[in-house]
Amino acid sequence: MNSNEVEIVLYGAQTLCPSCVNLPSSKETFEWLEAAIARKFPEQPFKMTYVDIYQPTGESEKLSFAQRVIDEDMFYPVVVIKEKIVGEGNPRLKTVFAELEKYGYKAM
Structure with a gap:
């Protein structure tokens, strides 16, 4: 069992990504994840940390990554674990789970 807390950061916005019209909102994805x-x-x-890409708050690395999401026209929400993008637009649970398992998380 893992005793180290890993931070999962979800970068999103209140408005839907233009390419993600039929997908859940960033906040809904955050809660589901x-x-x-x-x-x-x-x-x-x-x-779990939610960062609004248009109104980011927090540490400087979160602020700069929020700007990167906008600048690079990434599909949001973007899910990041330890500076690695593990989901974009419609994140896959299997990919997120696999990344957490690399840090010692064990499925129960």
Whole structure:
């Protein structure tokens, strides 16, 4: 069982990504992802952070990555774990879970 808390950062916006019209909003994706991770890795600490790309707050690296999402026209929401992009537009649980397992998370 993992005892180190990993931060999962979801960069998104209130408006839908122009290419993601039929997908859930960034906030809905954030809530869905948080619930799915908690179910897959119960009693293993993780931190979910939401960053609005148009009104970012927080550390300078989050501010600069939010700007990068805009500048590079990434499909958002963008899911980042330890500076690695693990999902863009419509994140896949399998990819997110696999990345967490690299940090010692064990499925229950």
